[in-house]
Amino acid sequence: MKAQEQILINWIDEHTDDLIQTAKDLISFKTISSAPDANERYDKINEYIASVFRKMGLEGKVVRRGENGSPNFVVVMKGTGGGKNLGMGGHTDVVPADEPDWITGSGYEAKVIDGKLYGRGAADMKGGLAACITAIKALYETGVKLAGDVVFVASCDEEVGGFNGMVYVVESGSVNVDYFINAEQTNMKAMTGYKGNCWLKVTVKGSPAHGSTPHLGINAIEKASEVIDIIKKTGFTWEEHPFMGKSTINIGTISGGTAKNVVPGECSFTMDVRMIEGQTHESIIEEMRALFKKMMREDKDLNISVDFESEGTKPIIIPDSEEIVQVLKECGKEITGKELVTDSFISAGDMNHYLVRGIPGIMCGPGSLSDIHKINEFCYVSELIEAAKLYSLAAMRLCK
Ligand SMILES: [Zn+2]
Structure with a gap:
C-alpha cells in the first residue's frame, strides 16, 4: 500500500x-x-x-x-x-x-x-x-x-x-x-x-360440469396440480452452474374455479424462474412448451398453454x-x-x-x-x- x-x-x-x-x-x-x-x-x-x-x-x-x-x-x-x-x-x-x-x-x-x-x-x-x-x-x-x-x-x-x-x-x-x-x-x-429471472403464466383448461357429476367434466384445478407436480419433478434440464448454482422455479400464485359445486373449467398459475448462465428467456419458454407438448400427447384431456407474464433480467x-x-x-x-x-x-x-x-x-x-x-x-x-x-x-x- x-x-x-x-x-x-x-x-x-x-x-x-x-x-x-x-x-x-x-x-x-x-x-x-x-x-x-x-x-x-x-x-x-x-x-x-x-x-x-x-x-x-x-x-x-x-x-x-x-x-x-x-x-x-x-x-x-x-x-x-x-x-x-x-x-x-x-x-x-x-x-x-x-x-x-x-x-x-x-x-x-x-x-x-x-x-x-x-x-x-x-x-x-x-x-x-x-x-x-x-x-x-x-x-x-x-x-x-x-x-x-x-x-x-x-x-x-x-x-x-x-x-x-x-x-x-x-x-x-x-x-x-x-x-x-x-x-x-x-x-x-x-x-x-x-441470476436472471422471468415470470411465466401457465393456463390449464378443463371442461366444466356440475359438481355432482365430476366424471362428466375435466377438472382444470386437478389437472393443474398434476402439471405442477411434473414441473417440480422435472425442472429444467440445465446442469448446476459451478458459480451460479441451480436454476430455480417457484410456483407463486394460483387461481381457478368459479364455485364449490362446479367442475372448474380453467386454472392458471404463475412461475418465478431464476436463470443461470446459458439460459435465455427463449430457452426457458421453449423448454416449458416442449414439456407441456409431451404431457398433452400422453394425456388427451390435458390442455396447457404458457406465456411470459413479464420478461425480467438476463x-x-x-x-x-x-x-x-x-x-x-x-x-x-x-x-x-x-x-x-x-x-x-x-x-x-x-x-x-x-x-x-x-x-x-x-x-x-x-x-x-x-x-x-x-x-x-x-x-x-x-x-x-x-x-x-x-x-x-x-x-x-x-x-x-
Ligand atoms: Zn436492499
Missing part, C-alpha cells in the same frame, strides 16, 4: 465513531417506500445527506421523474479529468419496522450491541450508504486528488420496484460512471454473478479480468489480509440498470441477506469499517 493509501485507511480507523453515527442518523429516518408520504420522508434523508456533503464543499442534486416522482439524490466529487469514474451507493428506502420487540426498543433507534449495529436498514442498506459516505469523506479529508469522478447515488423506491429510483437515475443520464459499487448486504463478498457474470474485480480483490486482501471472496447473487436488483448498459457493477456491502426485512436487522460494525476502507481505496485506484 502506498503512503497516501495508508493515510486514507488510518483516517477511517480514527473516524469509526463518525461512521457509526452516520449509519445511526440514516437509520433514524423512517424512509418506508410504501408510506403515503414517502416523498417527504425521502426529502428529509436527502437533506441530511446533502448537509454532510456540503461540509466538504460538494453540492448534490435531486433527481426525479417528473415533478412528483420520488426523489433520488446524486453527489459528484469531481476529478481533475482524464480518469475513470466510479459510482457508489444504493437505496435509502426500507421496509417497515413495526415489530414491537426490537432489541433497541424501536427499529429506527439504532444501537451497537456486542459489535453489531442494530436497526431497520442497518444491513438493507443504510449501513452500506454510511460506508460510501465515509469513504468519500476520507478521500476529501486526506486531500486525495483523483483524475476520475467519484459519484455517490442515494436512490429511492428499491423495495417497491424502483421505477422512479435507480432505473430513472441511470435512464436519465444523471450519472456518468465507468463502474458501480452497490453497497447492498453481501457480508462483504464481491458479487460478480447475478443472467450475467462479470469476468474476473474486469478491472473493478481485480482492484476490489487487491484492495480487499490488503485491508483484511484475507482473499476477497467472489460469489453469485440471487439477482442483480438495482445494479441491472448499469449492467445492461455495459457498466460493470459489483454488489458488495456490510450485512447479510438472511438478517434483513425482519426484527433485529443488524450488520457487524467490523464490516461497516471494512466497507468504508474498501470503497475509498478502490476509488483511489480506479479513479487514479
Whole structure:
C-alpha cells in the first residue's frame, strides 16, 4: 500500500465513531417506500445527506421523474479529468419496522450491541450508504486528488420496484460512471454473478360440469396440480452452474374455479424462474412448451398453454479480468489480509440498470441477506469499517 493509501485507511480507523453515527442518523429516518408520504420522508434523508456533503464543499442534486416522482439524490466529487469514474451507493428506502420487540426498543433507534449495529436498514442498506459516505469523506479529508469522478447515488423506491429510483437515475443520464459499487448486504463478498429471472403464466383448461357429476367434466384445478407436480419433478434440464448454482422455479400464485359445486373449467398459475448462465428467456419458454407438448400427447384431456407474464433480467457474470474485480480483490486482501471472496447473487436488483448498459457493477456491502426485512436487522460494525476502507481505496485506484 502506498503512503497516501495508508493515510486514507488510518483516517477511517480514527473516524469509526463518525461512521457509526452516520449509519445511526440514516437509520433514524423512517424512509418506508410504501408510506403515503414517502416523498417527504425521502426529502428529509436527502437533506441530511446533502448537509454532510456540503461540509466538504460538494453540492448534490435531486433527481426525479417528473415533478412528483420520488426523489433520488446524486453527489459528484469531481476529478481533475482524464480518469475513470466510479459510482457508489444504493437505496435509502426500507421496509417497515413495526415489530414491537426490537432489541433497541424501536427499529429506527439504532444501537451497537456486542459489535453489531442494530436497526431497520442497518444491513438493507443504510449501513452500506454510511460506508460510501465515509469513504468519500476520507478521500476529501486526506486531500486525495483523483483524475476520475467519484459519484455517490442515494436512490429511492428499491423495495417497491424502483421505477422512479435507480432505473430513472441511470435512464436519465444523471450519472456518468465507468463502474458501480452497490453497497447492498453481501457480508462483504464481491458479487460478480447475478441470476436472471422471468415470470411465466401457465393456463390449464378443463371442461366444466356440475359438481355432482365430476366424471362428466375435466377438472382444470386437478389437472393443474398434476402439471405442477411434473414441473417440480422435472425442472429444467440445465446442469448446476459451478458459480451460479441451480436454476430455480417457484410456483407463486394460483387461481381457478368459479364455485364449490362446479367442475372448474380453467386454472392458471404463475412461475418465478431464476436463470443461470446459458439460459435465455427463449430457452426457458421453449423448454416449458416442449414439456407441456409431451404431457398433452400422453394425456388427451390435458390442455396447457404458457406465456411470459413479464420478461425480467438476463443472467450475467462479470469476468474476473474486469478491472473493478481485480482492484476490489487487491484492495480487499490488503485491508483484511484475507482473499476477497467472489460469489453469485440471487439477482442483480438495482445494479441491472448499469449492467445492461455495459457498466460493470459489483454488489458488495456490510450485512447479510438472511438478517434483513425482519426484527433485529443488524450488520457487524467490523464490516461497516471494512466497507468504508474498501470503497475509498478502490476509488483511489480506479479513479487514479
Ligand atoms: Zn436492499
